Each structure stands twice: as C-alpha cells, then as structure tokens.
Amino acid sequence: MKHQTSTVAALTLLAAFAYAYPASGQEQAARSLAANCTGCHGPSGNSSGAIPAIAGLERAYIVTAMQEFKAGTRQATVMHQHAKGYSDQEIEILAEYFSKQKRQ
Amino acid sequence: MRLSRRRFLKQVAAGAAASVCAPAFAAGPRVVVVGGGFGGATAAKYIRMWAPDIQVTLVERNREFISCPLSNRVLAGQAELIDLTRGYGPLSSKYSIEVVYDDAVAIDSDKRELTLDSGDALPYDRLIVSPGVDVLSDEIPGLRDLAARERVLHAWRAGPQTMALKRQLESMPDGGVYALTIPKSPYRCPPGPYERACQVAWYFKTQKPKSKVLILDANDKVQSKEALFTKVWKEWYEGIIEYRPNSTLLDVDAKTLTAKLEFEEVKADVLNVVPPQRAAKIAADAGLITANNKWVGVDFLTYESVARKNIHVLGDAILAAPAMPKSGHMANQHGKVAAAAVIALLRGESPNSSPVINNTCYSFVSDKQVIHVASVHRYDPEKRTMVVAPGASGVSAAPSELEGTYAESWGKNIWADMLA
Numbered sequence: 001m002k003h004q005t006s007t008v009a010a011l012t013l014l015a016a017f018a019y020a021y022p023a024s025g026q027e028q029a030a031r032s033l034a035a036n037c038t039g040c041h042g043p044s045g046n047s048s049g050a051i052p053a054i055a056g057l058e059r060a061y062i063v064t065a066m067q068e069f070k071a072g073t074r075q076a077t078v079m080h081q082h083a084k085g086y087s088d089q090e091i092e093i094l095a096e097y098f099s100k101q102k103r104q
Numbered sequence: 105m106r107l108s109r110r111r112f113l114k115q116v117a118a119g120a121a122a123s124v125c126a127p128a129f130a131a132g133p134r135v136v137v138v139g140g141g142f143g144g145a146t147a148a149k150y151i152r153m154w155a156p157d158i159q160v161t162l163v164e165r166n167r168e169f170i171s172c173p174l175s176n177r178v179l180a181g182q183a184e185l186i187d188l189t190r191g192y193g194p195l196s197s198k199y200s201i202e203v204v205y206d207d208a209v210a211i212d213s214d215k216r217e218l219t220l221d222s223g224d225a226l227p228y229d230r231l232i233v234s235p236g237v238d239v240l241s242d243e244i245p246g247l248r249d250l251a252a253r254e255r256v257l258h259a260w261r262a263g264p265q266t267m268a269l270k271r272q273l274e275s276m277p278d279g280g281v282y283a284l285t286i287p288k289s290p291y292r293c294p295p296g297p298y299e300r301a302c303q304v305a306w307y308f309k310t311q312k313p314k315s316k317v318l319i320l321d322a323n324d325k326v327q328s329k330e331a332l333f334t335k336v337w338k339e340w341y342e343g344i345i346e347y348r349p350n351s352t353l354l355d356v357d358a359k360t361l362t363a364k365l366e367f368e369e370v371k372a373d374v375l376n377v378v379p380p381q382r383a384a385k386i387a388a389d390a391g392l393i394t395a396n397n398k399w400v401g402v403d404f405l406t407y408e409s410v411a412r413k414n415i416h417v418l419g420d421a422i423l424a425a426p427a428m429p430k431s432g433h434m435a436n437q438h439g440k441v442a443a444a445a446v447i448a449l450l451r452g453e454s455p456n457s458s459p460v461i462n463n464t465c466y467s468f469v470s471d472k473q474v475i476h477v478a479s480v481h482r483y484d485p486e487k488r489t490m491v492v493a494p495g496a497s498g499v500s501a502a503p504s505e506l507e508g509t510y511a512e513s514w515g516k517n518i519w520a521d522m523l524a
Contacts, residue, residue: 023154028444029456031154035440036462036480039433040510042517043524049513050506077500077507078478082462085480085496090460 033090034097044101056103062095132157133450136218136228138208138386140164140192142432143234143418145522146439147446152199155447161202161226162195163218169523172293173432173465174515175262179270180303182471188262188515190523198524208235211390213412230446232407233392234418234435235384237292243380245355252358256375260292272374273304278312280373283363285353286321287380290399292420292430295328295477297321297378299467302333305341306470317344320351320363320370328429329467329499332475336503340470353377383421392417399423404483404490406445406455407438416442425490427497428481429463436518437461459483461490466511474507475500 023031034045037054041047045055054062068074069083070091086094137148140162148162169190177183195201207221211231218226239258241247247256257272259265273282282304286297301319308315326333326347337345355364361375382388382398392409394401400417401410404425409415419435428434438461445455462480469475479497481490500507 028154028448032440032444032456033460035150036437036460038521039436039462039518040464040514043520047513048516048520050509051513051517077504077510078464078476081478081496081498082464082480083496085460085462085482085493 030093030097033086033093037094037098044104045098046101046104053103054098055101057099059095059099062098063091066091066095132159133229134159134161134227135230135232135446135450136160136226137162137232137234138218139234139236139419140166140169140195140203141234141236141419141435142518142522143435143439143442144232145169145192145195146436147232147234147416147418147443148201149195149199149522150440150443151447152201154443155450156200158447158450159202160199161204162192163204163206163208163220163226164192165205165207167205168192169519170262171432171515171519172260172262172296174468174511175266176296176300176303177468178262178266179259179273179300180307180471181270182303182468185262185266190519192523194524208233208386209389211386211412211415213390213415216414228414229450230414230416232416232418232442232446233387233390233421234439235386235421237381237420237430238384239378240380240382241377244353244377246358246364247356247377247379252356255358256356256361256377258378259376260296260378260381269374269376273307276312276315276373279314280312281316281318281371282308282374282376283318283320283370283372284376284378285351285363286319286323286327286378288322288352289327290424290430291378291381293465294429294431295333295465295467298326298328298333299469300376301345301347302336302341302467302469305337305344308344309341313344315344316346317341318370318372319345319347320353320365321347321349322352324349328465329475329477332499332503333467333469336469336475381420383417387417387421390415395423404441404488405457405459406449407442408445416446418442425481427479427492428490429465429477431463431465433465433518434461434463436522437463439522457483457485459490460493464514466507466514468508468511469503472505472508473503474505474511475503476507476511 047053069079137144171188192203210219257269259269305317361372363370392400407416418438420430441459448455464478466476477499480493482493484491
C-alpha cells in the first residue's frame, strides 16, 4: 500500500512536471509560424531536392533574403509572393527559429 | 468503450512497450484523428511533436498514403504511383501515434466516442476529422451502376483508378478523343483537371499526335492559373486541347462513352468524369455539414466545427475561406493550426488569435515544365475568417523547368512533414 502511494506521488509529480514543461507562449508562437514554411522546405527546414534547406542558416542571412524577396529585389519564383505575407517582426522570429534548427 | 480481442491485445502490447521507456501516463488527454491524409496525418504528428503528454490515435482506412498531388504525371508515364506512396510506420515508431487501420463509421459527439467499422469505439477528449471528399458519382444517373463506374472513371483519388485511366489512354487508338468533365466549383484541387488535360495532351503530342483532349467545364472559365493554362494550351497544345466552358454534365451513357450536356452530346473514346463532391459521409452523418448541404463550417482559429463541440475538421471537407483552395498543402496548414489549438484547448489556454497559413500548388504542364499559384492567408478578427494578405499571392511568370524541380521537391518535403 505504501509502495502504491509513493508510485502515485511520483507519477503525479512527473505529470505536473510534464505540464509545467510545455513551450512558453513565445516558443509556441514561433513554432506555429515556422510550421508555415515546412510544407515546402521540409521538416524543421530540412529539404530534400531542389527547394533550399533553411535549417541552420544564419539568422541575418534569412532576414536579408526574406526582406529582399519582400522588396522584390531578389530573384524568386515563389518566395516574393510568400514573403509579402509576413511582417518584419515575423521574419525576425522565423529567422531566429530556423537558424536554431539542426541541419540534417 | 468496447474493444475487440485483437485490438485489446494490441493495446496491451503497446502499453507494455511504452512502459519500458516511460512511465505509462495513460491519463493524458486523448485525441483521435480520422483520416491520414495531408490534414489528419499532419495534425496527428504535430500534436505529438508539440505535446508528448497527449495521446493520439489516427484512424485511416488505407495501409499506405498515396498523394493526389503529382499523380496526374502518372497518366503521362512521368511518375509511378510508388513514387507518390508513403507508409504510416514513422508515425507509430517515431511519434508513438497509435495508427488504427479501419473505417470510422459514426461519431457520438455527446458521449465523445468514435465508432469504427470493426465495432470498436474510441473515446476522445477532442476529435479531429480530416475525411476528404466523397465523389458523388450517383448524382449522374448513368453512373449509378458499378459497371458504368468502372468504364467511366473519375481518378480523383490517386490509386487504382489512376492506373485504370492510364490503361484506357494507352489502349485508345491514335486519333481518339479523351473527354474530361469538370464539376462546378468548389471541388478538390482547382487546377487539377487542367493539369490533367496538359498531362494527357503531352502524352498524345509525343505518342498519339492525332488524338484530342476535350475539356468540358461546368464552370464559366478555368478555375485556377487561367492565363497560364490558356497560354500553354494555345502555344504547346494547339489542335490537341479544346476547352469548352459552361458545359455542365447532365448524364452519361457509359456504353457508348457519351457525355450528355445541356445542349449537346459528346462522344469520346475515353470519358473521364470528375463528379461533384462534398465533405465525406462521416461528416454528413455526424451533423457537421452546415453549408450548401456539402461543406463543414469551422472556426478558423481552431478548426472546431461550428455545429459540434470538441470536433475539429480539416482539409477539403471544410467550407473554405475566400480564395482558400481545397488543396493538400492547405490541409497540411490547417493541420498545424488545429494541432496548436487542440493542445491549447486541452490545457485550458487560449488558442492563437492570429493564425497565418499559406498555400503553394504546382501544376505540371508538360513532362518537366511547371507553373504555380501561391498565397498567404491571415486571420481577420472582424470578418472572423482567413483573408489573403495584401500582395501575398500570385502565379508563375511563365512555365519553367526550375519550378518542375521545386514541384518534385515539394512533394518529398510535404510528405515528410506529415509522415516522417
């Protein structure tokens, strides 16, 4: 019985930890926004084939590329259209997120 | 909850396996997902990625996923179905999703329970339904019997019908007519029929140059990438493709392969009828359909049904927001917004109040040349729907081989995003 109680206590603690652990609001917002990109650029930005991989690129490089796509000054087939859909702040968030993803 | 013996044993085995690596938190909230396509598989995977404390069961009738996008290429011999096929294995092995290969037959939204064809009942805290469309062949009287439907194919789901249509085209003599009928919008994949016409025309041009492609469109114009398709037809397929708008199909005679339109009858050598569509039967049976007797109304912040609590609906089955196509890419994006919202709701948090999603649809207009349409959609709190972000939409400047390489890469990446 005592054994059972301590197991329940341990499980409760672990469960509480699991619930305390979820990503912060900011992290949640970033990953939701980044999930826009992975349909084409692959899981976590790791692309197979001709679409460029964006996982692990430098933050500043992503920001510059996206801003140039947005301004129409960088050669693109599709990114000049997508880039216009995101605010400057969102581009910063996306750049931060993908710069931290592991290149596979 | 009723369990068949087979399923009970499977669950016991799964429980035993799980207990090796982690304490068995059987008490976590439970999400059941119906449909392992672009919407459902994505939602299932992203919930487990983002919230490992939530248990996810995916119910899918097929053992493997076969992509509709890129499947028109199979008709022209430019791809094999196997290239477009992926398994559900990684969803179980990497994300510990319980994948149940069965048909979902009924939803009890009061009891929060999903009944499967096997008789099993799955309880849920939240249900995600991504059932796709039903192809309403029965609305065409001449297609009500099975023999007629085997002769006049839709091939609007990639799989055996795709292969059967390919065989019909291969056995058609040169000089024959392939007629493709398109239903009134909205239907699954707006550019799909026009891409198919291009693929068949490319095959004819290279293999059977005296043959014709006749597009009989119930709509008054090409429904997607109009200027690009029209230009391609004129420049590359002049004398092969003929496009007839406002050509609503009323009936067919499957024996003579005749399409009966309002003012004329058209005889073909291969007749390919894409029938009208609506949200799949499970959605209708569950009382989820709220628009035009066809589509499921949802709250675009959560994809929760406007008619039934705790049931979220994704993909082609929903009443889309303006300019939101019924596409696999769009369903993949719905899946992610719904995943985040379901996690938040199960934790008693508020879902994201400003979701953003996008769409990219590539169409092959020859063996290698491709065109696209793309758009970014943002939530408008006043209109309470998704609207296209200003300036953030458009199509290709012209067909290109470069976009052909992107289209192939897109397929590999989106299938990995949902299933790997």
